[in-house]
Amino acid sequence: MTELYFVLTPNFMLLDLAGPAEAFQIAANHGAPYRLHMVAPVAELTCSIGLRPHQLNPLPQPIPAGAHIVLIGAENSKVSLQLPEAQAVVAWLREHFNATQHHLACVCSGTMLAAYAGLLDHYECTTHHEILERLRIAAPLAKVLDDRIFVQDGNIATSAGICSGIDLALHLIEQQAGSLIAQAVAREMVVWLRRSGQDPQxxxxxxxxxxxxxxxxxxxxxxxxxxxxxxxxxxxxxxxxxxxxxxxxxxxxxxxxxxxxxxxxxxxxxxxxxxxxxxxxxxxxxxxxxxxxxxxxxxxxxxxxxxxxxxxxxxxxxxxxxxxxx
Incomplete structure (x- = not known):
């Protein structure tokens, strides 16, 4: 069983969470070995549209071997990711995440959390086009790529933001659970798979x-x-x-x-x-x-x-x- 931990911080973008989470859950319904967890440094948070999910699970300590950590972006990330709860996630990542034992997926400004934790050094990555320069400043040793929906470099995957989290989820589902399940998820979600002619087939x-x-x-x-x-x-x-x-x-x-x-x-x-x-x-x-x-x-x-x-x-x-x- 693959444990998926969706990590939430104050003012998290609801679609950053819901899009990939639904994709992985539908994959699980089709037989993929996924188990989803919603985790945060506190038991209750408010999301970008005012909903207040409660009874969130604590951050796993330690992170189980083979687990996938999904960092969710936040509204007004320049401010929201400096809040104490977000910085607690950064400290947790520094202490417990190991790129050889764990997998990381970042949606939108969730990439900034990984940057603050020093997880992107020497990795190729991307994020929302509006915060690319902030990412370069936060992770000067990272290879930040412009104009991408998502980038995967080893066990580290990052995406451009919001709806692109679904594209990244489908890509990871295909890698981990197979093409037929990824097909079924895309069809059930009525999602168009987006690539350009300049990219690999x-x-x-x-x-x-x-x-x-x-x-x-x-x-x-x-x-x-x-x-x-x-x-x-x-x-x-x-x-x-x-x-x-x-x-x-x-x-x-x-x-x-x-x-x-x-x-x-x-x-x-x-x-x-x-x-x-x-x-x-x-x-x-x-x-x-x-x-x-x-x-x-x-x-x-x-x-x-x-x-x-x-x-x-x-x-x-x-x-x-x-x-x-x-």
Whole structure:
């Protein structure tokens, strides 16, 4: 079980909390191993819109190994984060947070709490565009990035603010609980996944999902759950109770790619995951990902990646993920 601690301070932004918390809770409802805790240095606080949550849990001491700490931003953070309760959180982070044992996610000005605690030194990070310069002053050793929705550097993740906390939550859910659960959460929340063309490709399991057409989503679900199947247009169309011609039209209209192109992207993503298993041969990976042969897999992979699968296996990829703010 992954323990998620949402850390609150005076005048915390309600959407900074509610957006990511709902995403993680929906993920838990779909089987992700999350347990949510609302914690604060005091038992009762007032949020940005005047609601006063009470019976908040105390800050965990010590923080359990493997726990995720989510720092929530505050309204008028220049003042609110200097209040004694907020400074108590800073002191708690300094004493108990360990970047090798714990994970940190910061929403909006919650990043400032991490900066004050010295947790961002030598890490890439971001925050709301209005307080980027304050972040640079508070964390001069951090690598502060402009114009980003979120940034992940190792176990430290930071986001630009308010709604971008949901984007960050979906990214972390995909990493920790898998793409299918992240898909289900995004669909249930009716959330559009935002990236720009200058950034690394969005996970194929989440790409082409920024639409609301139930038939197309059902077709994508079929392919995502069994990428090795021989999904022809007519077979998928029969499963979603329409004609192949209509499904092809709808897929292009809502996904901007053909069903075949989507299926191929899912197979490549599946193969990329399987390459992390050293005991699997290239032939076994090709079979499990649904390619006709190892030769076919190598041809497709080299075209898409610019190198052979065996060469990719020997390459160390960076783990940092960025999402550019529109």
């Amino acid at each position: 969005l996970s194929p399991w989440l790409a082409h999902r920024n639409h609301l057409h139930p038939m197309v989503h059902k077709a994508q679900d079929l392919i995502s759950r069994a990428p090795a199947e021989r999904w022809t247009l007519e077979i998928v169309a029969a499963q979603v109770h329409t004609s192949g011609r209509n499904l092809a039209r709808l897929f292009l209209q809502h996904c901007r790619v053909s069903l075949h192109q989507y299926h191929l992207a899912i197979r490549i993503a599946t193969a990329k995951q399987l390459l992390n298993h050293p005991n699997l041969t290239i032939e076994q990976i090709a079979e499990q990902a649904g390619f006709a042969s190892a030769r076919d897999f190598r041809r497709v992979w080299q075209k898409e990646m610019g190198m052979l699968p065996s060469e990719c296996r020997a390459t160390t990829y960076p783990t940092k993920t960025y999402a550019k703010l529109k």
